[in-house]
Amino acid sequence: MLRIAPTFEVLRPETLDEVVNLLDQHGEAARLIAGGTDFVPNLKHGLYAPEVVIDLKGVSALRGIEHRPESLVFGALVGLHEMETDTRVHAVLPSLSRAASLVAGPQQRRMGTLGGNLCLDTRCVYINQTEFWRGALGGCLKKDGDVCHVTVTGKKCVAAASNDTAPVLISLGATVELLSPRGVRHLPVDELYINDGIRNLALGHDEVLTRVFVPRPGPQRRMGFEKLRTRGAIDFPLLNCALAFDLDEAENLSEPVLIFSAVAARPRSISQLPVGRLDAALIAEFGQRAFASVRPLTNINADVDWRREMVPHLVSRAFEAALGRASATPFSLSNAR
Ligand SMILES: Cc1cc2nc3c(=O)[nH]c(=O)nc-3n(C[C@H](O)[C@H](O)[C@H](O)COP(=O)(O)OP(=O)(O)OC[C@H]3O[C@@H](n4cnc5c(N)ncnc54)[C@H](O)[C@@H]3O)c2cc1C
Ligand code: SF4
Structure with missing residues (x-):
């Protein structure tokens, strides 16, 4: 089991004033922790070396x-x-x-x-590893190295x-x-x-x-979320997408927003979305727009071409969710072909 080297002090403020004062006092030597479900594994992997950890859980505000x-x-x-x-x-x-x-x-x-x-910190198959694993590869731009193993020639981290x-x-x-x-x-x-x-x-x-x-959304606003992952639970997204649109009584869709993530360092908004009568052809058009914009990278441990092929399926499932018909079966390797 990986252990945390006790090289930092844990401070437990109870008010926001105390949090701000501690952040001011300790500068970049301090890091915040809330539930710790990502911070602690990253600490164990040697990704952070704080001198002070400010635990927010006692701040009732x-x-x-x-x-x-x-x-x-x-x-x-x-x-x-x-x-x-x-x-x-x-x-x-x-x-x-x-x-x-x-x-x-x-x-x-x-x-x-x-x-x-x-x-949440960004993730990459080359960084969410033990220090020993990363060291064998000589580190990377995000930590202890000067190369990106995903883009190889690029000078920007794309976790x-x-x-x-x-x-x-x-x-x-x-x-x-x-x-x-x-x-x-x-x-x-x-x-x-x-x-x-x-x-x-x-x-x-x-x-x-x-x-x-x-x-608070208006009465015509519909919204859906869908996620592709390796297993039906536990796993981080291989892709995820959020959809929102207005739908009137005549089933006309307007004001669409479609956001994809788990692709690049920040979530991506899909542009030039169609509007009009909500039917299978319109949903397929949304899928094509997303397919044209979303180009998965090897920063996640799953085949990039397969992930891209799943993009239109993710969009149709987000529509199902937005229309109140979300599948109870998680979208994962076992049912995404
Ligand atoms: C096995 C496993 C699977 C996971 N799967 C997923 C998944 O599928 N999807 C997903 O989204 N996440 C996943 N996570 C990550 C994590 O559990 C969630 O993202 C969770 O919501 C993180 O919240 P936390 O309170 O535990 O954050 P922490 O771990 O406490 O903090 C995370 C980061 O946020 C900073 N932070 C926390 N609170 C604040 C604040 N108020 N202001 C400024 N900075 C702050 C911390 O400094 C730290 O850098 C997974 C984690 C594990 C261990
Ligand atoms: S994207 Fe490149 S630089 Fe960023 S964590 Fe992955 S390998 Fe490192």
């Missing part, structure tokens, strides 16, 4: 879901299990609830938080954004609240991510994500 007339407001410590099982969240934001329910397995969803999911709630929150027009010693700022979730796999967050080292604001 980061908990709770507020149902406001115009929005739902989630504290950063809201658990994935809570998002999956809260019937009011499921009724208003079914795609978010579904994305939370498809993260990892039950243990990680009990521990893991929304804030931790949004701030994949792999968080399941991020594409959904982008598709719903959500914003995050960030707190630092300089005060509070708000950012659309889409702008929280940059195209750099080394660190894909537009978040200063002294900033903490405090809340997520999701606008």
